[in-house]
Amino acid sequence: MAGIMSNTQLLRKMLVGFVRDEVHKVGLKKVVLGLSGGIDSALVAFVAAEALGPENVHAICMPYKSSNPESEAHARLVAQACGVNFTVVPITTMVDAYFGMFPEADNMRRGNKMARERMTILFDHSAQLAALVLGTSNKTELLLGYGTLYGDMASALNPIGDLYKSQVWQLSEAMSVPRDVIDKKPSADLWAGQTDEEELGFSYRQVDELLYRMVDLRMTVNELMAEGFGREFIDNIYSKVQNSHFKRRLPVIAKVSNRTIDRDFRYARDWGK
Amino acid sequence: MGDFNVALSQIKPKLGCVADNLAVIEEQIGMARSAGADLVVFPELALTGYFLKDLVPEVAIGIDAPEMARLKDLSRDISIVVGFVEVTDDYRFFNAAVYLEGGEIVDLHRKVYLPTYGLFDEQRYMARGERFRAFNTRFGRMGMLICEDMWHLSASYIQAMDGASTLICLSSSPGRGVDGEELGSAKAWQQLVSTTAMFLNCRVLYCNRVGYEDGVSFWGGSEYVNPAGMSVVRGKMFDEDMVTASVSEGELRRERIFSPMLRDENLFVTMRELRRIESERGR
Numbered sequence: 325m326a327g328i329m330s331n332t333q334l335l336r337k338m339l340v341g342f343v344r345d346e347v348h349k350v351g352l353k354k355v356v357l358g359l360s361g362g363i364d365s366a367l368v369a370f371v372a373a374e375a376l377g378p379e380n381v382h383a384i385c386m387p388y389k390s391s392n393p394e395s396e397a398h399a400r401l402v403a404q405a406c407g408v409n410f411t412v413v414p415i416t417t418m419v420d421a422y423f424g425m426f427p428e429a430d431n432m433r434r435g436n437k438m439a440r441e442r443m444t445i446l447f448d449h450s451a452q453l454a455a456l457v458l459g460t461s462n463k464t465e466l467l468l469g470y471g472t473l474y475g476d477m478a479s480a481l482n483p484i485g486d487l488y489k490s491q492v493w494q495l496s497e498a499m500s501v502p503r504d505v506i507d508k509k510p511s512a513d514l515w516a517g518q519t520d521e522e523e524l525g526f527s528y529r530q531v532d533e534l535l536y537r538m539v540d541l542r543m544t545v546n547e548l549m550a551e552g553f554g555r556e557f558i559d560n561i562y563s564k565v566q567n568s569h570f571k572r573r574l575p576v577i578a579k580v581s582n583r584t585i586d587r588d589f590r591y592a593r594d595w596g597k
Numbered sequence: 598m599g600d601f602n603v604a605l606s607q608i609k610p611k612l613g614c615v616a617d618n619l620a621v622i623e624e625q626i627g628m629a630r631s632a633g634a635d636l637v638v639f640p641e642l643a644l645t646g647y648f649l650k651d652l653v654p655e656v657a658i659g660i661d662a663p664e665m666a667r668l669k670d671l672s673r674d675i676s677i678v679v680g681f682v683e684v685t686d687d688y689r690f691f692n693a694a695v696y697l698e699g700g701e702i703v704d705l706h707r708k709v710y711l712p713t714y715g716l717f718d719e720q721r722y723m724a725r726g727e728r729f730r731a732f733n734t735r736f737g738r739m740g741m742l743i744c745e746d747m748w749h750l751s752a753s754y755i756q757a758m759d760g761a762s763t764l765i766c767l768s769s770s771p772g773r774g775v776d777g778e779e780l781g782s783a784k785a786w787q788q789l790v791s792t793t794a795m796f797l798n799c800r801v802l803y804c805n806r807v808g809y810e811d812g813v814s815f816w817g818g819s820e821y822v823n824p825a826g827m828s829v830v831r832g833k834m835f836d837e838d839m840v841t842a843s844v845s846e847g848e849l850r851r852e853r854i855f856s857p858m859l860r861d862e863n864l865f866v867t868m869r870e871l872r873r874i875e876s877e878r879g880r
Contacts, residue, residue: 330775338772338814341835345809349611481812590650592811594612 327529328490328536332498335491336371339483343375346481347456349597354455358442358476359383359402359410360513361395363496363505364484365460366402370499371483372458378407382453386442389416395513401502415441435514439475447478456480464489464528467535468561469568470520477571488536489528526557534561600847601736604634605819605840607832609808612646615656619644619664622679625839626671632841636676636736640806640819641708641744641767642692644681648810653722657684660702665695672697676734678804680743680767682723683707689724694741694767696734704732708743709752716771716813717745731759736844739763744770747789757797758864762824762849764793768805772814772835780834783816787828795826798852798859800844807837824852 347355355372359365365383372381385399396412403410418441423429429437446457459479461471463486471477484492489510496506510520510528521527534553537543538561543551548558574586583589606625610618622639629637641647644664645656658664658681668677676698683693683705692708707726711719729752731740740756740763747753747766756764774781786803794801800823807817819832821842832838853859 328776331777331779334775334780337835338775341814342809342812346812591652592612592648592650594648594810595652596613597611 330491332495335495339371340375343372343483354380354453355458356382356449356455357458359385359399361398364462366501366505367496368458368460369408370406373406373408381408383408383410385412386415388438391513398505405502413445436472439472443475443478462487462489462492468564469571473571488532490532600845601635602633603842603844604629604637605804606639607807607817607819607838609837610646613652613656630675638802638804639679640804641680641769643679647769653690657682657690659684669697669700673700678765692723706741710745710749712745729755731756731761737762742766744768753793757799762799764799764801766803770805772816783818790822791826794822798824800824824849
């Protein structure tokens with residue numbers, strides 16, 4: 325089975341052009357993004373630095389007290405490597421103040437709250453700096469719903485939302501993202517020792533190959549099985565995509581008029597730009 | 598007739614901003630004239646931008662609109678091909694293009710094939726054109742095609758059989774397909790344009806826009822392909838550019854002597870078989 329391959333030179337050109345064009349055409353020069361120490365946000369920082377100049381990119385690292393200290397070190401390393409502005413805004417005080425009222429909350433609620441806390445900080449800096457918030461969710465996460473709605477999934481522009489994790493790795497190599505960041509195991513870093521692949525129960529490489537054939541090539545279940553994927557794995561991934569679809573849509577509006585937003589009131593986001 | 602210089606202006610229209618785009622087009626016309634061009638070609642929907650959706654009625658102009666009058670006026674010194682949204686007296690909206698020359702509209706083409714699949718949604722908002730007609734210009738007989746039109750073999754075939762030796766294609770082609778040496782959509786278009794030129798012994802002037810709309814890129818790469826199917830000159834990928842080329846009458850003459858496929862094309866056989874197919878389909 326051939327792996328997903330991409331022309332990284334072409335991808336780089338398209339993504340850098342995207343960030344430059346979409347930021348400049350709304351009359352802005354700057355962007356802000358959360359830098360976690362992981363590869364997705366590292367790649368977005370590199371793309372943004374090339375598109376806008378590193379002085380126009382503001383990366384914010386937002387650790388919680390249980391975050392792995394290595395994450396902040398890696399975030400700092402990435403910011404230094406691509407030359408962008410770097411600040412640290414810890415979220416422990418805010419998150420702990422809230423869960424002081426709900427001490428029974430489980431890991432999922434805590435993780436979601438942290439993601440949303442970070443979102444509010446990014447959007448506050450968006451206003452403060454006159455900078456658009458860049459999203460850092462890749463296509464694999466978006467399709468699987470492996471992200472927090474209105475948390476890490478919230479942004480103004482997402483340069484890597486149509487790139488599978490495997491392509492994120494490829495482009496990161498091509499753009500010289502620091503080796504330590506490329507090589508480490510992907511983790512949401514919500515609790516100590518967490519890794520994405522352990523939590524998901526499969527590897528990104530495996531699921532990317534399946535998703536690419538299922539979504540991009542529109543192969544049938546029989547064709548997927550002929551490609552070597554197990555029926556159970558196929559069904560599991562299909563239901564993950566289906567059940568997380570609400571996260572990829574705007575809130576549902578009850579239709580009562582002739583022109584309802586997004587149903588028969590349709591304009592591009594770049595209307596007038 | 599004879600040799601002429603063409604400029605293909607791959608601009609980046611602002612979505613829904615007719616006045617701004619007209620200003621850019623005027624500026625580009627001036628540049629094309631300074632560069633010695635006799636004909637300047639703009640992309641599909643150059644006056645409006647592409648993903649218009651519900652903006653279609655807002656940006657549409659009639660052929661007697663002041664914007665068109667301005668462009669007609671500019672065509673006294675240089676022939677102009679430009680894409681826009683046309684509104685008719687009965688309030689139909691067309692994805693259209695005009696060929697302007699000597700202060701007049703020489704031809705108006707309304708896009709026949711409106712893509713409505715995948716990322717395209719044109720037929721939801723626009724009416725279908727219903728004809729392909731070649732027309733005479735001071736550089737010989739030409740035919741216009743708007744983007745998807747060219748993906749229908751019959752469209753270029755009709756233009757060529759109607760006597761067009763130059764096909765002008767105005768395009769807003771989105772960039773997609775990053776797994777190969779070249780951008781997937783660009784490679785497909787280059788093959789299409791080259792093959793069409795070879796099939797019909799016609800030259801093709803292909804003008805494709807650049808810029809981004811809602812994350813969709815338009816890849817540019819405008820080109821002049823000669824009647825042998827060779828790309829003579831090609832514009833930048835993704836960036837604004839003006840491509841200029843000298844179009845040679847001798848090259849057309851030689852190609853038509855060397856590969857006289859168009860001469861040998863049997864319209865009688867084609868028509869008889871198409872009529873048979875049409876009547877059989879109706880059963």
